[in-house]
Amino acid sequence: xxxxxxxxxxxxxxxxxxxxxxxxxxxxxxxxxxxxxxxxxxxxxxxxxxxxxxxxxxxxxxxxxxxxxxxxxxxxxxxxxxxxxxxxxxxxxxxxxxxxxxxxxxxxxxxxxxxxxxxxxxxxxxxxxxxxxxxxxxxxxxxxxxxxxxxxxxxxxxxxxxxxxxxxxxxxxxxxxxxxxxxxxxxxxxxxxxxxxxxxxxxxxxx
Amino acid sequence: xxxxxxxxxxxxxxxxxxxxxxxxxxxxxxxxxxxxxxxxxxxxxxxxxxxxxxxxxxxxxxxxxxxxxxxxxxxxxxxxxxxxxxxxxxxxxxxxxxxxxxxxxxxxxxxxxxxxxxxxxxxxxxxxxxxxxxxxxxxxxxxxxxxxxxxxxxxxxxxxxxxxxxxxxxxxxxxxxxxxxxxxxxxxxxxxxxxxxxxxxxxxxxxxxxxxxxxxxxxxxxxxxxxxxxxxxxxxxxxxxxxxxxxxxxxxxxxxxxxxxxxxxxxxxxxxxxxxxxxxxxxxxxxxx
Numbered sequence: 001x002x003x004x005x006x007x008x009x010x011x012x013x014x015x016x017x018x019x020x021x022x023x024x025x026x027x028x029x030x031x032x033x034x035x036x037x038x039x040x041x042x043x044x045x046x047x048x049x050x051x052x053x054x055x056x057x058x059x060x061x062x063x064x065x066x067x068x069x070x071x072x073x074x075x076x077x078x079x080x081x082x083x084x085x086x087x088x089x090x091x092x093x094x095x096x097x098x099x100x101x102x103x104x105x106x107x108x109x110x111x112x113x114x115x116x117x118x119x120x121x122x123x124x125x126x127x128x129x130x131x132x133x134x135x136x137x138x139x140x141x142x143x144x145x146x147x148x149x150x151x152x153x154x155x156x157x158x159x160x161x162x163x164x165x166x167x168x169x170x171x172x173x174x175x176x177x178x179x180x181x182x183x184x185x186x187x188x189x190x191x192x193x194x195x196x197x198x199x200x201x202x203x204x205x206x207x
Numbered sequence: 208x209x210x211x212x213x214x215x216x217x218x219x220x221x222x223x224x225x226x227x228x229x230x231x232x233x234x235x236x237x238x239x240x241x242x243x244x245x246x247x248x249x250x251x252x253x254x255x256x257x258x259x260x261x262x263x264x265x266x267x268x269x270x271x272x273x274x275x276x277x278x279x280x281x282x283x284x285x286x287x288x289x290x291x292x293x294x295x296x297x298x299x300x301x302x303x304x305x306x307x308x309x310x311x312x313x314x315x316x317x318x319x320x321x322x323x324x325x326x327x328x329x330x331x332x333x334x335x336x337x338x339x340x341x342x343x344x345x346x347x348x349x350x351x352x353x354x355x356x357x358x359x360x361x362x363x364x365x366x367x368x369x370x371x372x373x374x375x376x377x378x379x380x381x382x383x384x385x386x387x388x389x390x391x392x393x394x395x396x397x398x399x400x401x402x403x404x405x406x407x408x409x410x411x412x413x414x415x416x417x418x419x420x421x422x423x424x425x426x427x428x429x430x431x432x433x434x435x436x437x438x439x440x441x442x443x444x445x446x447x448x449x450x451x452x453x454x455x456x457x458x459x460x461x462x463x464x465x466x467x468x469x470x471x472x473x474x475x476x477x478x479x480x481x482x483x484x485x486x487x488x489x490x491x492x493x494x495x496x
Contacts, residue, residue: 033429202442
């Protein structure tokens with residue numbers, strides 16, 4: 001059975017939980033004492049992932065780190081219809097937005113770790129970079145809307161949407177509202193309506 | 208903001224963290240009631256000093272580091288469960304909340320939000336009623352107790368298999384920023400689990416919550432128990448951060464309680480008697496007044 005090393009408050013782990021739920025896959029959840037225990041930095045976890053990060057997915061002998069890589073693996077292995085990761089002209093665009101989700105958008109994660117768990121980092125820079133990333137995504141979704149597009153890539157939800165959703169939806173945890181990002185607001189409502197959608201603490205119910 | 212002058216807030220013992228939050232041989236900054244502090248740890252020795260280098264009183268109690276900026280009239284409150292040998296202390300990890308510490312405590316006392324904020328965990332929307340319970344101020348120890356609280360809970364704790372009618376008691380000890388609850392555990396119905404929330408008021412509208420448990424649970428791992436508590440607390444956090452006004456109003460007519468809010472009514476009355484100002488909203492002119 002799939003085994004996910006998981007932390008309930010991690011947006012990156014939530015990406016994986018969300019896709020697992022949407023694909024209706026059973027899995028074993030191993031809770032990691034990320035805070036305050038820093039168990040992800042223990043010898044056991046360094047052996048699973050030398051980067052000392054979660055999520056980690058075990059699929060038989062395969063051990064995968066990096067939320068984006070895990071999303072791609074799950075879509076590749078468990079979505080025979082190839083809806084979540086189409087192998088056509090959309091593929092490259094999906095990869096591009098996966099990189100964005102694991103790159104620029106992670107400024108929101110850093111700001112959240114500061115505001116929520118007291119991590120010491122340059123919060124003003126993190127928030128400014130978070131706002132920039134939200135602006136890029138909002139502009140993209142607004143452009144897509146003009147063409148009638150409702151999702152980040154193509155006419156249906158893909159793992160690009162799943163990868164981008166968590167830290168956008170959790171941005172309230174670091175004091176960034178969505179007032180300035182109307183296209184994001186509409187898009188996240190669509191994500192929330194996906195059959196099988198699961199939420200996590202910190203994602204507001206009232207949008 | 209500089210250190211508060213509010214004597215009712217200053218003259219209390221506060222938690223700066225679980226002992227394990229301070230690695231040995233480290234120096235770490237902390238903030239309490241608007242004052243910048245330095246915590247030094249050498250082995251099992253702790254030292255806390257303030258902005259001008261003055262040493263503050265330090266206590267190690269219940270696995271946490273305590274200090275005070277004032278002159279507390281009472282010692283750190285009694286937690287007899289700490290000495291019960293079959294209980295396991297679980298340090299659930301400090302969480303920052305952009306809200307008044309008094310709002311954080313009041314939310315911890317509230318039963319009515321369970322079905323809506325902790326849906327299908329600590330409550331269910333089909334059973335939202337708060338049954339009548341009792342609240343009293345125990346003058347001899349200066350504590351507020353809410354007793355005979357009952358709530359139907361689909362998943363009352365990390366170890367719960369199904370729903371149960373949970374019994375609760377709440378206790379705010381002499382310091383209004385320290386609150387505990389006693390709750391029937393799924394695994395030992397004739398005992399009480401203890402869950403404490405030690406709030407470190409940083410600014411009037413910024414708090415660090417230190418959740419702590421003394422559980423009777425031989426099945427759940429620490430990671431499972433911590434994950435459960437953090438999930439619950441982070442569901443509260445987003446609500447707390449969106450409450451307006453951010454500071455707790457004590458003025459009549461500013462917020463309207465119902466019968467289920469009796470613990471809040473008594474808590475606020477007690478805060479008024481203490482004349483506490485840190486984290487309390489200044490009176491405003493009400494339109495209908």
